[in-house]
Structures are given as C-alpha cells and as structure tokens.
Amino acid sequence: MTAPLFKGVITALITPLRDGNVDEAAFVRLLERQIAAGVHGVVPMGTTGESATLTDAEHRRVVELCVETAAGRIRVIAGAGSSSTARTIDLVRHAKSVGADGALVVTPYYNRPSQAGLAAHFEAIADAVELPLVLYNVPGRTGVDMANETVARVAAHPNVVGIKDATGDMARASWMRAHIGGGFALISGDDASFLGYVAHGGHGVISVTSNVAPEAMVALYDAAAAGDLTTAREWQDRLSDLHVTLFRDASPSPAKYALSRMQLCGEELRLPLTPMRADLAPVMNAALGRAGLA
Template identity: 75%
Template sequence: MTAPLFKGVITALITPLRDGKVDEAAFDRLLERQIAAGVEGVVAMGTTGESASLTTAERLAVIERCVSVAAGRVRVLAGAGAAATDKVIDLVRHAKTVGADGALIVTPYYNRPSQAGLQAHFEAVAEAVQLPIVLYNVPGRTGCDLSNETTAALAAHPNIVGIKDATADMARVSWMHANIPGAADGRFALISGDDSSFLGYVAHGGVGVISVTSNVAPEAMVALQKALTAGDLASARSWQDRLISLHKALFLDNSPSPAKYALAKLGLCTEEIRLPLVVTRDEVKPILDAAMVAAGAH
C-alpha cells in the first residue's frame, strides 16, 4: 500500500484581515498554531480562505507566505480554483514555483460545464503543470457536480492524486473506494470536505478531511483522526460527540464568518471579512460560544 500524499487533518485556513488588508502577523500565528496541534497539512486560499473575494495578487502572496512559514513542516495545498482553465493553469504554475506540495482545484463555477468539459479541464491543468492535484467537488457552491465516473477517469492521470469530496454522500465514497484504481491502496486519496460526516467518510474508505473546524479546534480534530486511524471507534465517537455542535455552528452563517468570530474570541485575529460576506450575526454567536466550550476550544 502507498501512503497518500495528502491525508489526515488538513486545515482549510481562514485568511485573517485587518483594516482591509491581509493580516500577515495573524496569519503566521494561525499557521503556527495548526502546526503545533499536529495537523498534517493546510490549504491556503481555498473557499474558507476567501479566495473568491481576494485579489489575485493577495491570493498569490498568501500562498507564498504559507509555504515560507510552513517550511516543510506540514504539506501545503494551494487553492487554485477559477472558472477559466487558463487562469487555473497560471495559479497552479505559481503554486509550483513557490514550492507548494500540491494544488486544490474546485470544479469551475458558474459556467456549469458538462462532464466531458470537466474532464478536459482537469486533464488540461494536469498536463500543463507537473504538480500533484487534488480535485474539489462541492456542487452546492459551484452549480456542477463531478460525477463518480468522471472522477474515476481523472484518477488515472498520474498528476491527479485525490479528491476533496464535500457532498457528504457516504454511498459515493464507498463507490469510489471500490471502483477507482488507487483509492484502496492509497495512490488516490479520498478526502472528506464535510466535517460533520468525517467519521463516516473514513469508515467508508476516506483517508482524511479538509477541515473548517480545525481552524478553531485543531487538537480535537487531530485526536479524532488519530482514533480513527487506530481503529478505536469508541474514542472516535467520543471526540465526534464533543465536536458535532461546533461542526454545525460553523455553518450557521456564511462560512468563514463563524470561524472568524470564533478565532477572534480566542484572540487570534479580527472578525473582519471581505464583502460580499459580512460578520456573523449576533444571534449565532451564543450558539458558537457554547459549541466552542463543548469542543474544548475556549
């Protein structure tokens, strides 16, 4: 069996802002906290990092800073999603140039390509740049769904090494585990993109999670992952019970607003977020407060 290149808890990092600009000092603190907690990787400039709202220059600078600060201590996935294939190729080339370990590429949003278009898109990127690619399927955000069959076809490409699956569909991960060559032996990583169903995802064949919750409670998420890896289902359930309220609370408002509120409460950054998103509603904050206490993040 081959160890997956990307596995375990991989934190989808928020991008801290202050006075309209990226707060570099806060970013460094947040990243160091993740590394100290034992996560195996981070995503810079994914959805949770507000990649859709930041300028291209800001996106590139955050990825470069993440690689520099991480300094090889954890794997860095660079968010490289865009609606146009040529732009994605440019983003992946930058990620390779600055030393990222791979690129996380979401299905092209808004223009809703066919399955043939999706396959051609990802294959064009994989051919253009020699950097490991993790596919990202989140149909609720993008308006298109990367089918199991298209995923299987793409998994045959040597540069495409896994998928972040945010569908929370357990039958789906079972199908991929059974039918995609490399999924069962570790070459093609099945990674959950949904914290709430992470435990079930691993039971069905997944090897990790790209997590929003681990921004706030990284130690607890790492403990859950370790219990799952050890086959200790009782401990895994116990950790999941502590975390489930936080998993849910972090999506009671548009993400990453709740995560930024939680991290601000911990004194790690401001709540500031880039329009068109706004800060978390007051009525959500007490729910988040209670969920943080339950998860031990307070």
C-alpha cells in the first residue's frame, strides 16, 4: 500500500503578534521549538494562525517565513482556504511559489455550497495548481459538511492527497479507508479524539495541543502508531485536560495564554478575538501541570 505523503503530528501554528504586527522573531522561536520536539510538519495560516484576520500580505509573509525557517527539515502545509475559489487558487499558487510542501484548503465558509459545489471548488483548485492538497472539513466553523462520498469523488484527483477531518466522527476514517484507495492521508483535526481516529486507521493529527506540548503529542502519536495502546492512553490521560481547555475560549486565545506562561510569546490577538478569560487561568494552569508543563 502506498504510504501517505503527510502523517504524524502536524502543528497548526499560532501566529504571535506584538503591537499589532506579526512578531516574526517569536514565530521563528516557536517553529524551531516544534522542529526540535520532533513534529512531522506544521500548518502556518490555518484557523489557529488567525488567518481570518490577517491581511493578504501578512498571510503570505507568514507562509514564506515558515518555509524559509523550516528549510526542508519538516513538512510545511500552508493554510490556503477561503470562501472564494479564485482567491484560494491564488493562495495555493503563492504557497507553491515559496516552496511549501502542500496546502490545507478548508470547505468554503458562510456561502455554504452544495456537495456539487464543494466538489467543483476542490477540483478547480487541484486543476489550477500542481501542489498536494489536503481537504479540511470542519462543519462546526464553516456551516457545511463535506460528505464522505464527495471526499471520495475529489480524492480521485491526483493532486488531492488527504483530508483533515475535524468532525470528531471516528467512523468516517473507517469509511474513507475502505472506499478511497492509494495513500490518501487521513488526518484528525480534533486533538481530544485523535487516539480513537488512529485506531480507526488515521495517519496523524493537525494539532492545536502540539503548539503547547509538542514532545508529548509526538510521544502519543509514536505509541499509537506502534500499536502500544497502553502507553498511548497514558499520554492521552496526561493531555486530556489540555485538549479540552485549549478550546474553552475562542481558539487560539487559550494556546497563546499557555505559551505566554511559558515565556515563548505574548497573548496578543487581533479583534474580534480577545485574550483568554481570566477565570480560566487556574484551569489552564492545572492542565499544564497535568501535562508536565508547569
């Protein structure tokens, strides 16, 4: 069987901000920490990277800086989705031009296309740019759910190499493994259910938790991939509170709070996002302690 192009722990990177601008020095520090921890890849300019509120120029600069810093040591999958097919193609072309290994393309949000529209959207992007594409299905954010059959149709295109499934539905991985051939990458988009997703045949996770605890997430993945469920569950138990707490306020505000506690970057976000609620600080501190990060 063909191995998937993308697998393992792939961090959905935050974008550190300072005085209203991208803090490039902090971004490089965070990325170097990820590489040292052994993650298998990163996604700059995904939802966790505040792609919705950064300008086009900032978006492109973050992707370029990520590729330059990674320098081929890990995979870089550039966030490139939008509600517009034409704009998405433009972002994917930029990702290819700066040397990204692939692009993560979310289902169009707000305009809520039909299944036929979703298929046409992804096929148009795959036709336009010869770069590996990872589909991103997150109906809780976009208002549209990409059906399994639509995924299978789009996966027939040679440039579509995988999916980030953030539905939390374990059975989808089993269905896709049975109905989509080749090395199609099944990537979880939900840290809390990642272990179960691997048990259903998943190949990895695009993770928010690994921003904060990259070594632990790599250890969890390594154990799960090796079939050592006892060790994997031990890591999951250590991380379970962190998985949940990172989403108890609008993401990525809890992740930025945790990283600021670790003196890795500031808490600054761009409106309409605001810093994590003060009443969650003791909860986060306890979760960090349980994960061994106090």
